[in-house]
Amino acid sequence: MKPLMTVCLMSLTACGDDPSTLISKDQIVDDGIPVALTDSSGDAARGEVVFADRDQGHCVLCHVVEGLQTPFQGNVGPDLSAIGNRLTDAQLRLRIVDYQIVLPGALMPSYYRKHALYQVQRDYDEATILTAQQVEDLVAYLGQLEMDKPNDG
Numbered sequence: 001m002k003p004l005m006t007v008c009l010m011s012l013t014a015c016g017d018d019p020s021t022l023i024s025k026d027q028i029v030d031d032g033i034p035v036a037l038t039d040s041s042g043d044a045a046r047g048e049v050v051f052a053d054r055d056q057g058h059c060v061l062c063h064v065v066e067g068l069q070t071p072f073q074g075n076v077g078p079d080l081s082a083i084g085n086r087l088t089d090a091q092l093r094l095r096i097v098d099y100q101i102v103l104p105g106a107l108m109p110s111y112y113r114k115h116a117l118y119q120v121q122r123d124y125d126e127a128t129i130l131t132a133q134q135v136e137d138l139v140a141y142l143g144q145l146e147m148d149k150p151n152d153g
Contacts, residue, residue, distance in 0.1 A: 022114065038133050044140040057111060064079050065080050100113075
């Protein structure tokens with residue numbers, strides 16, 4: 001019985017991270033990814049386009065941002081108008097990359113994941129929805145969305 005258990009444990013240990021995983025477990029700290037995915041910093045203007053554009057992130061399908069000049073914003077996901085007040089860039093990055101890590105079973109797509117996907121059209125199999133740079137642009141855009149904080153005094 002002991003040799004069988006040893007073989008099972010060894011095979012589980014050997015599995016480790018899936019080689020097709022773009023983000024390794026050691027990149028995640030608490031509930032965020034603190035290090036950017038690219039050497040180029042994100043651009044908020046490009047991130048706004050990613051957020052609204054149907055052929056990119058199309059985040060407006062589920063979310064709303066007050067003041068964004070895009071019609072038919074969604075109400076399935078939370079209002080992101082002041083998300084920069086609530087989440088750090090690291091937290092935003094993880095939620096965009098793969099929200100399933102934060103909340104397993106969530107409806108939000110994993111925008112920077114290409115492993116363990118289901119019901120994906122053949123042309124998009126083994127592809128991410130967004131590039132690493134688009135993720136960083138989206139982090140820059142969302143991170144600057146802050147409502148005015150009341151003055152103390």
